[in-house]
Amino acid sequence: MIEGRSSSQPTWSAAGYAEGAWLAVPAMPVMAIFSAAFGVFAGQKGLSLIEAALMSTFMFAGASQFVAAEIWGRPMTAAAIATLVVVTATVNLRFFLIGASLRPWLGALPAWRVYPALALLTEPGWLMSIRYRAQGGSDAAIVLGGGFVLWLVWIAGTVSGYMLGTLVANPQRFGLDLIMPVFFVVMLVPLWRGARAAVPWVAAGMAALIAARFLPGSWYIIAGAFAGAIAGALQDEQA
Amino acid sequence: MSRPEPLILLAIAVMAIATVLIRVGGYWLMGRVPLTARVRRMLEALPGSIVAAIVVPIVAKIGPTALLAVIAAAVVMILRRNELLAVAVGVTVAVVARGAGA
Numbered sequence: 622m623i624e625g626r627s628s629s630q631p632t633w634s635a636a637g638y639a640e641g642a643w644l645a646v647p648a649m650p651v652m653a654i655f656s657a658a659f660g661v662f663a664g665q666k667g668l669s670l671i672e673a674a675l676m677s678t679f680m681f682a683g684a685s686q687f688v689a690a691e692i693w694g695r696p697m698t699a700a701a702i703a704t705l706v707v708v709t710a711t712v713n714l715r716f717f718l719i720g721a722s723l724r725p726w727l728g729a730l731p732a733w734r735v736y737p738a739l740a741l742l743t744e745p746g747w748l749m750s751i752r753y754r755a756q757g758g759s760d761a762a763i764v765l766g767g768g769f770v771l772w773l774v775w776i777a778g779t780v781s782g783y784m785l786g787t788l789v790a791n792p793q794r795f796g797l798d799l800i801m802p803v804f805f806v807v808m809l810v811p812l813w814r815g816a817r818a819a820v821p822w823v824a825a826g827m828a829a830l831i832a833a834r835f836l837p838g839s840w841y842i843i844a845g846a847f848a849g850a851i852a853g854a855l856q857d858e859q860a
Numbered sequence: 861m862s863r864p865e866p867l868i869l870l871a872i873a874v875m876a877i878a879t880v881l882i883r884v885g886g887y888w889l890m891g892r893v894p895l896t897a898r899v900r901r902m903l904e905a906l907p908g909s910i911v912a913a914i915v916v917p918i919v920a921k922i923g924p925t926a927l928l929a930v931i932a933a934a935v936v937m938i939l940r941r942n943e944l945l946a947v948a949v950g951v952t953v954a955v956v957a958r959g960a961g962a
Contacts, residue, residue: 647942647943647944648943650944651943651944651947654947669864671863671864672864672868672872675864675869675872676872676875676876679872679873679875679876680872680875680876680879681879682879684914685875685879689875694871696865696867697865697867697868697870697871698867699867701871702867702870702871702874705871705874705875706871706874706875706878709875709878709879710878710879710882712914713878713879713882713883714882714906714910715906715907715910715911716879716882716883716886717882717883717885717886717889718886718906718907719883719886719907720882720883720884720885720886720887720888720890721886721887721889721890722886723887724887724890724891727887728890728891735887736884736887739883739884739887740880740883740884742883745943796929796950796951796952796954796955796958798922799922799925799926799929799930799950799951799954800947800951801914801918802914802915802918802919802922802926802929802930803929803930803933803946803947803950803951803954804943804947805911805914805915806911806915806930806933806934806937806950807933807934807937807943807946807947807950808911808943809908809911809912809915809934810934810937810938810941810946811941812907812908812911818904818905818908819908821905821908821909822905822908822909822911822912823912824909825908825909825910825912825913825916826912826913826915826916827916828913829912829913829914829916829917830916830917830920833917833920833921841913841917842910842913842914843913844913845909845910845912845913845914845916845917846906846909846910846913848909848913849905849906849908849909849910849912849913850902850905850906850909851902852905852909853901853902853904853905853906853909854898854899854901854902854905856901856905
């Protein structure tokens with residue numbers, strides 16, 4: 622997926638933090654809007670401000686936060702927690718692959734450098750890092766620098782959205798319900814590697830559409846993802 | 861502001877731990893497991909598949925407005941490679957479509 626074969630060894634410098642923060646600037650409005658939308662949504666679903674802020678601070682994973690707020694347990698029970706964890710893990714499984722894709726670049730660095738950066742990894746921060754690397758950059762501190770500032774934006778956006786959200790009577794009028802799907806489609810564009818590579822995406826979308834009719838909760842996401850992965854594996858046999 | 865009940869804090873904590881483990885897990889695993897071509901192919905297909913599996917049912921549920929918004933955003937992203945602009949256009953298209961009574 623990612624060309625990690627650049628010749629330069631990864632470096633790590635204080636200047637890299639600043640550069641990462643600078644590279645993250647274009648992604649900030651997206652994060653702000655998305656996190657504000659989460660704040661609005663959490664409020665609508667009856668979460669308290671501190672609950673929403675804690676989720677954004679410690680999860681920092683938009684889609685799973687939306688889904689968790691949607692299926693929030695009231696009252697919270699052990700069964701509800703189990704469901705939330707399974708769904709969160711399901712929705713966030715993509716981070717597993719995003720992190721895996723950084724191995725070729727960051728693998729030579731000590732673990733204590735890499736793992737904090739991974740803990741703050743999101744799609745925008747990841748894409749920003751991939752572009753930087755593709756352009757010949759080698760300072761891996763940008764991953765942490767970018768991730769950190771996006772994290773701050775995420776928390777601030779959540780709180781702002783929650784507080785302003787009570788003023789928004791009808792969020793659909795402002796298109797807020799569509800920010801998540803639109804955001805993800807936009808994020809999909811840079812992953813485009815030709816029609817053949819997109820065949821699994823079609824399989825995934827179709828499978829998810831069918832599964833959504835029969836499976837409870839968010840299981841259609843994992844069903845669709847598996848269909849896509851299997852389609853990818855079958856393509857491999859033909860190649 | 862009322863303090864969250866312990867079970868809610870536990871729920872958030874467990875979700876946070878699960879998310880961190882997933883974030884570091886892929887990187888960790890890639891340092892230990894050599895990938896066969898087929899597994900690599902599956903992993904390469906997964907990110908886009910996950911996005912499609914999330915988005916397609918949502919778009920189908922919301923209807924033509926969502927489809928318009930998503931297509932507009934994708935077109936802008938393809939042409940300009942600007943996430944902010946693409947999301948803004950997509951959401952604006954949805955707002956305009958709804959204003960027009962779609």
